[in-house]
Amino acid sequence: MKLSKKAASVLLAVAMTASVFGCGSEQNNTPANADISITIAARDGSFTDVLNSVKGEFEKEHGCTVKVFSMSADDIRTQAISDSSNEVAAYDIIMIDDPLMPEYIEKGLLCNLTSLGYADDEDFVEKSRLLGKDPYPLGATYSLPFSGNVQLLFYNKNLVDTNADLTNWNSILKICQEANDTGKKGYVIRGQSGNPIVSDFLPILWAFGGDIFDSNNNVILDSQESRDALEFYCKLLATGANQDKDDLVNSITSGEGALALGWPSWFISGNGTAAEIAQIPGKRIASSEALATGEIGNWLLGVTANSKNKELALELAIYLTSEEVQRKSLESGGIPTRKSVFRDPEVLAKYPYFEAIYSGTNNSRVRPRTTKWSQIEEVFGKELVSCINGEQTVNETIKKSQEEISLLANK
Known part of the structure; x- marks a missing residue:
């Protein structure tokens, strides 16, 4: 039909x-x-x-x-x-x-x-x-x-006593020096240019009272707090080693290294955590004011x-x-x-x-909310690597970083 x-x-x-x-x-x-x-x-x-x-x-x-x-x-x-x-x-x-x-x-x-x-x-x-x-x-x-x-402190319990004071960076430096004295790596950094070394350094910068930007988005990296933080970072590195992520994880889990900053996803699987965990210290020394330091x-x-x-x-x-x-x-x-x-x-x-x-999440802080963050990590990371490699001084590193980040921020 x-x-x-x-x-x-x-x-x-x-x-x-x-x-x-x-x-x-x-x-x-x-x-x-x-x-x-x-x-x-x-x-x-x-x-x-x-x-x-x-x-x-x-x-x-x-x-x-x-x-x-x-x-x-x-x-x-x-x-x-x-x-x-x-x-x-x-x-x-x-x-x-x-x-x-x-x-x-x-x-x-x-x-x-x-x-x-x-x-x-x-x-x-x-x-x-x-x-x-x-x-x-x-x-x-x-x-x-x-x-x-959220970034946390990971450590090997065979090298770091469970009663050790992990609440301030001065105490952590002593622990790492003691581990180094026994032939182990004390503090292991992730010191590759760009995101790795910037993420690794920022919590120490914050704990020392420094920062990259102020509340009005002005670049304030050129400060005594930044210099002190970077000098301290170099002292920590002197007790340990600069390794990529996989080697860093292996060092801490195997007992070759004592302490490192890291992200839970590196150390945690369905079988549990492969290292002990603590909050990143918010204090420079025991008597310092506690600041938020863990990067979310x-x-x-x-x-x-x-x-x-x-x-x-x-x-x-x-x-x-x-x-x-x-x-x-x-x-x-x-x-x-x-x-x-x-x-x-x-x-x-x-x-x-x-x-x-x-x-750690509830006590964390965000990295600067800027559209230029990837570029900032690139230039700042390059300068930090030059510093830990002994190619320029702490003072030169901070000054050059301030200049380059300011140029990016004002584009």
Whole structure:
């Protein structure tokens, strides 16, 4: 029977409606989202392991595929910036090292999640939750906290007495000198140019009362506090060694090295922590005022502004940062960002070191919220490396760093 034009139009409209509203339903036993892939540019190592261990349930529930691309931190940034100029994003979700948030916002990489209808989840640890906001700390939400990294002090219990005073840097220097006297490495630094050495040095700079910027974003690095901090950093290095991340971790866990700053994701797996943990000292000497010194370094999940599947990508980001998934991810070395997970007595009984991470997060401080942070790390790191290599004095290093950072900040 031949259909009238009107009847044909009605049937076409019904078919289109079924197609549009069939998300998650089945037609001919095929999920409506079967051909949809949500792609994630993820930090390599344990972060990727966690994502792959928990994505299956989301794929099953939403009838889609989640593809995780494992990359270095530098590669994620390079790919994210390059991809932002494309009409359609290659990556629907990018994992973000929190200091890069201002740069990503300025370049228009991220979707405003608040405008998509996302409401803040107060179960996130506050300092973690605020990292995803722009303007920081009270603006709209652009990313959700996935991994609760915060810089801490890691040490080998065979070289450092459990009753040792780890509350001030002067005491730590003595401990490291004693370890060095026995033929061991005292203090191990991560002194490679750029992010490694800057992240390694900043907590000491802060503990000595120095900083890079003041509250008005003026560069204030050229100070006596900065000189004292850098001289002290060189003294610590003299007791130990300059190693890359993997060698540093091996030194502390094997007992070749006594102390180092690090991130929990380096030392923690589903089997537990491979070293003892303490808060980074906020005091220069025992009688000093205690200052916030531990860098917060959460990894966040943001939806790209040019994703063609923003709503589904946001659902995935919410799922990956949910309490349920955070609990599951603990078995793969995940580090929570939720108070409900951190404070659960059963979780703490199994992972007692979460107490130190939770405390460290609540007492942490953010790195400068500037769109130039990557460039600042590059120039400052270069000068710090020249100093620890004996190529220039502490005074020269601080003066040159002040000049170069000021030039960047004023561009």
